[in-house]
Amino acid sequence: MTSPFKSSRPGLLAIFVISGFAGLIYQSIWSHYLGLFLGHAAYAQALVLAIFMGGMAAGAAWIAQAGQRWRNLIRSYAVIEAIIGVLGLLFHWVFTGVAGFSYDTLIPALGSPLAVDIARWSIAALLILPQTILLGMTFPLMSGGLIRRYPGSAGNLLGGLYFTNSIGAAIGALVAVFVLLPSVGLPGAMVTAGILNFVVAALAWWLAREPEPAPAKAVTAADAPGQSLRTNPLLRTVLFGTALSGAASFAYEIIWIRMLSMAVGSTMHAFELMLASFIAGIALGGLWVRKQADKTDSPLRLVGWMQVLMGIAALASLFVYANAFSWVGWLMQALAKSDGGYALFNLGTATIAIAIMLPAAFFAGTTLPLFTVALLRAGQGERAIGRVYAWNTLGAILGVFAAIHLLIPVLGLKLALCVAAIVDIGIGLFLLRAQAEDKRSMLRFAVAGGLAATALVLAVRVPFDPMTMASGVFRHGRTSLMADDRILYYRDGKTSSVSVVVSPEGSVQIATNGKIDASIAMKDGVEPIVDEPTMTLAAALPLAMHADPKRVGVIGFGSGLTTHTLLGDSRVERVDTIEIEEAMVAGAQAFGDRVKRAYTDPRSRIVIDDAKSYFAGQKTKYDIIVSEPSNPWISGIGALFSKEFYKFIPTQLNENGLFIQWIQLYEIDEPLVGSILNAMAPAFDDYSAWLSNYSDLLIVASPNGPLPKLEVDRLMAGPLKAELARLGIGTAEQLNFRKVSDGRLLRAFARTHSSRPANSDYFPILGLNAPKTRYKVIEAAELVQLPIQPLLFLEALKIRSPLSAAVPPTEINHFLPEIFTRRARALAADLRGDSTDDLVKGLLPKVYEPTILLRAAVPTCGKIWTPAQNEVLAERLLDVAEMTISYLPPELLNGVWIEPKWHQCKIMPDDFKRTFKMLDAMARRDYLVVESVSREWLEKTPESSALRRYFAPVALSNILVSLARDEKWEDVISTEKVLGSNVASKGAYLQQRLFLKAMAVD
Template sequence: MFALFAVSGLAALVYQSIWTHYLGLQLGHAAYAQTLVLAIFMGGMALGAHWASRWSPGRRRLLLAYAAVEALVGLAGLLFHPLFLGWSELSQTILLPAAGPLGLGPALQWIAGALLILPQCVLLGATFPLLAGDWLRRGHSGGEEARVLGGLYFANSFGAALGALVATFLLLPRIGLPGAVAVAGALNLLVALGALMLARRHPEPTLPSPPSAGNAPVARRLLAIAAASSACSFVYEIVWVRLLNQALGTTLHSFELMLCAFILGLALGGAAVRGLAARIGDARRWAGAMQVAMGAAALLSLPLLARSFDWVGWLMQSLARNDAGYALYLLGSALVAIVIMLPAALFAGTTLPLFTLALRREGGGEPALGRIYAANTLGAIVGVLATVHLLIPLLGLRGALLLGALGDIALGLALLAQRRNALFKATLLVAPCLALAVLFGRIDPLAQASAVYRTGEASLSGARVLSMEDGKTATISVVQRGEGLSILSNGKPDASITSLRSPPTGDEATMLMLAALPLALHPAPREVAMIGWGSGLSTHALLASQRVERLTSIEIEAAMARQARAFGERVQRAYLDPRSILHIDDARTVFAGSPLRYDVIISEPSNPWVSGVASLFTVEFYRLLRGRLAEGGLLVQWMQTYELDDALLASMLAALLEVFSEVEAYAAGDGDLILLAPTGPLPAVLPAAWGEPALVAQLSRVGLDTPRNLLFHRIGDARLLRAFVAWQAQPAHSDFLPRVALEAPRARFAGRSSELLQSLIGHGLPVLDLLGCRPPQALPAWRWDGLGSAQRQRHWLAAELAAGLRGGAASPALLRELPAYAASLESLLALSRRLDRASLPLWTYELAVVAGAALGPLPPSTLQGALIGPDWLDPDDADLRPAEAALALSMLDAAARRDPPALRRWAGELLEADPNLISPLLRSQAMELEVLAAAALGQRSDAARREPELAARSPLIGWLSRLPAEGTGCARAAYTRP
């Protein structure tokens, strides 16, 4: 029976984990959605336990009833996914559009969500009273009662702790949500089969005597205390998770490890009751002692939480940033969670069997099993709702935990009220614990804002926390560092803005480009929706255009919008303009229930490794957004490329490309992509957007003051992006296989980046020009101190090198800002005056350095006299130069002219030359150019196969080598020649 109930507990936690994902897709991930999902789960359990307590007395064959319940749960698990899909299709196509105008959409979603999981929850709630009732009927009484109750509670909770790990670390990565819920269903069927075999093997126990009337007031008191104890326990769990999120990171992995640590503590509490069964005489006194000990342990968790940031910092600094290091980091995270949670959770785990035992001894009999279980789960519902929606907003995280701990201590003292000696001992225990919690349990705000799980530093140096607020879903803080302000969610910066006296941040460039692109491309952006508030700068910039009639911003955390007021006049239109409407809700919930059709939807959520956010980058969510776009509408999607690898980015891009046939990519701030996905053909840039002075004043700060400057950031269209996806061979990211949520935390820990797409702008080689995805253009002479992005810095460098070649010397600005490149330029010019075979390897190296920085960003017109018809070479010395030098110059001339046939010829010939005379850097560039020219011509290249060691150094070669045979098709006709 222990083994059966352990497997049942494992399946139950798999259900809870998977149902949270499923219902989050329908109901959203906002705080009230999460708590109501848990309320449905716990409420169903309470109903099931209450039903069992009323049904089981006088009934025979409880073990068969238990088997039947497990079988029904299993069948429901096997049918859950198709039922969910059918309901989703029906609701999104028929019911929600009809109910939306009546304001009934949210209620309809909640009724449906409850109906999807409530029957199974009711059945799960009945399992403990049925199984425990059968076992206790088999002659177990006195101390044996405690052994049975504690043992069953241990087995079920231990299985549940394993279930939390199995769901996230084993099932989800391999078989996704449908497979995981099916596995849970299969486990329930196995448990049902095992229970059926046990029932046939062992004779049916005799019916127990009807329960006596007992002491009704004492029974009611025990039920109330059991409910209140459970409520306090959930206060701890929620606060622990919220505070540990700031130390360990708000990821799916961290949450499941914390949940496992908490449930493991509950399981050990059940084991303790089983082990101490012979000594438990007065169950009420033992329950009171456990309540006091639980509150004291919860108080002591506060000083440990304050130290957790240092422990995580030590972990981050000690571990290698790779997959093995991440596995050790997860192990360390689990240990941190166990140290903080397990003591109080262990005492909490003793209370349910002790309260049950006490109620049975007060004459509650067999119904006590279900009545206590029902009271316990109802208390959990109250605890969850009160903590999230009342205690945290009013008292903050620390205050909520202190109140919960004192509440448990008060409950324990109430149970010990008749025993003065016990009261005195309890006071001696509690007083020092309370003093330690008050004196050493205050967490340094600089630690909370440090994002130690990313940086390895347990405090923000040189910064000042201006404000901090514990919201319903995250702790939001505003931090000042120098002239800049940042707004952070659980320590992770979501937006940074500097004063107008300082250069703009990369975040500013991204936020303003998110506003600029739809205003520049959509002729009438009257109805606009924005996902994610951040600093409010994007909303502020959009409202600078009078063409926007209404802007609906959707933010999941109200504290984010409140704290962003600290940015002052930089975001004031977001708060003061009557066209600005703010919804505090989950984006899925808003769009699923909204009857509106938007001209533009801008999606700028948080990072996809944050738990719950990855669902905003899936095929299913993009289908929902497309259905909410008006005819000719435009989706503007932000994606990060930092803390993410190529495979994960490709998976998210594949999801977007599956729903929108025409997608265009722009590079924004360093590490940020902006994707444009129209419902029809890609629109052209409209110069009218630059006729609005208030908007231009915003865009000029980040160099977007002309259409030409905006187009400079264009990477390419859907064919280029599909080639990137094909290179990685990744399936589209789906709600039902959440790879990004599971794998992105690992990529973040390892410090990976997907830099290829962004690097194509300003790349040293003319990749986008030759593929036809971005025509070359002459740009203004930017100043170094006004560039604001790596792409512009590369363009500035290219222009300086080209001018230096033509002028015969490096400029003072180049010597000052990038002296290494200036030195290569001067060395190349000096070597060219006396070039021979002895100096050829060094000459080809310096040539590769200069050409590799100047070729890509500049159009042919700007490269005249530099790499096309070079003025810096004496024409009279042409016949005296080594043949290899002539090959190198011919190859670079063809590249500068964007002539793929000639480029393929000269690059191929250079690769055939003596490798001892050509620097490895130039040979690598020759291979990249040969493969690039072949791709532009829609041909295959075997250059990479001839020298795999050289090709392995370049991700560009790996990508180009896997392009479809017809190339990207961006503008192939321009290079198709006889």
């Protein structure tokens, strides 16, 4: 007889795909939301997962009992989906309200760190617990309803549901990060999932029009063993078995993600690709087992084999992983650094993740249906579905905690995976032995044990070479550190793997998951590493500005050099350094005396916690907060560059407090930096930027009033004097020389790159887009080149001046303007004819080339100059002017552009006379004359002149910066409209015009 429900079966299975899709969107997006509240460390994400799984377990356990009394489980399922949808639509509003109240009122009132932690985790649990409990009801309700409607095919139905739900979840994980987050952000993703819940609810309600048959009665105590763990050995075996299996499976997931992060990078995209690979394997296992579960005469024997094979597959993943670094290295070298190349890189890393995860995940997908079928066949009734699901979920929570807090920190990644595999194999062998009733089955048991033992012995011998693990292959394609490098420290911590490496030259670097976070030159007399001025100036700049810096907070320990520098000032009474990974603090001890105050000074306090949560729980505010997190392309780090974070920071500062933000200008583009600056601007009254080396930007910001002036003498009374001198900084002038922007210019830069909105916790622009710019090795060139903008730009805007003649530029090659200052002084001395100048002596011919070519371009005075000679001379004049005027004060330009000594031409074409007159005014810094002669130059120099092409952009920029210097911003706009249409600027001069136009509307 044909079942009356036959036509609805495919539809019900299909809507479970949508349900799984929405469910994984919730899990993914909740992880982002609660990560903002709890901190973005890996263990925090795992606890979010534990809350998620715990709620689902509670829901499944409750529905296992209550659902037996309901007559239409599918329609009950529809009601649950609708309620989940309502909660999904309301979640963002509820979250923002609760988080705001917690940080503004509750946490500051608690005071005690323990009370704060209890409050945070309790609030986090309550935020998602209702939805997770409801989600936990959905699988038992749908599966119970289908089994009632289609009796006799429980295995097929359970496997089919497990497949459809899991395949929907795998797709949901990818859609969440690749489609929803970029287009609608976290709030839009929650709304999307809520709408999908309504669609599922409506379809399920419609398809379940007919009531279900009465459920099959469970075996009672009168005709079978009891249904309690104490009295029923089968129930005890199944529930403990599924719990341990769930624990092992989720331990695998945590361990694999940590392992793969070192090969492919810790990006948001990589995480979701790995998660999707794991869930896809589970889905395929569910698809396979739907045909096998009803055919097997012993579900427990089959699940025993699945458990053994899952453990062996997990051990085999170590052999695959050993080659992952080579595969990623090949991808990095073979693929173009383009959008298409990045897409292929993601596809390649997904393939690697599939190769590692899918085999064991496949077997994991078979176990829950088989354990459930074993109980159903034993007459436990549909209640068994919820009980197995609940115990499996509780085991998953156990696996997450065990992996993060015990297995990985104590044993390391490889042995942690081996232990999880042993758990699976142990379950499988126990079940096979229990089902072995004859010699043949005993032989199979022995074969299974032999295979597992062999796999374990081989897996333990798989090399996990720290030289490879710490290579950072995902950045440069090299699969190992340099042969002469030596590992000083390597540890798999709770949130990341930390390595410390020393080079033959004596430099030491500390890295997280292969990404270098800090480097220091340890040998005296060796030029400092480029990281050192960044870490030192992050402390020195605010110390030189703040009149009384008593309490300081530092976000991110790194090498410890910033904390060490802060403690070099006797005015500082306490420095709290907040670091999320304890292994980072332990590894940085390798830097020894270079950072010793961070460890030995009694004023230093190192806190292992999330920065925002820790700050909120402190009742005392700070005079200085320094934010030096890791790179913003790393998953979760973007929250430390968000507008919500910048709005929070001023609440933690005293009235005259200062905030310092490090921003990388490498592996990032201008619009992404603009998204950071646009996020930062509303929270602060004034800010300025310094470039510490080639591409590290330090922004000092004040939320209350203008920034104080630098008082470098404050730093020269103690040990900081020698430490700054080591970096070539001994005076206020040398420190100010590294200033590249004030607040108005930074806002103008952000305004010219407003294609991306301000980075936000809820629209994570950085987390989504910075991984691509890292892959493409993009540089925010406009900011990198700010300090070498040609001619008068920065000086006219009163941002910085060239070093005076009495201050020598440092010989340390970290900062381009100092290198260019040395060159400019040598060229000027050569043009003046001062061959005895120390900078001229011993210079390579290449350095002389500009002045040699300039002299050669000047024909004999009094003769007619040909067009070709005019062209060459115009080009050489601009070259040497750009190489000298920006970097030399007027006294060093005497004999160069002021009363030049390198030529004595009294007779020359008028356009050249005007050009030399303009260069003279620029060299003298006489801005009234600069403006007037530049206007005259543009008015009178004919289009046919060779000089027009080279110097017209210079003349226009001269006029605009002279007006800007006097804050005549309306004149800047009108001049740009009147004169700009006739001048074709490009390169740096076009940038200057764009910046000035944007500044004028500030």
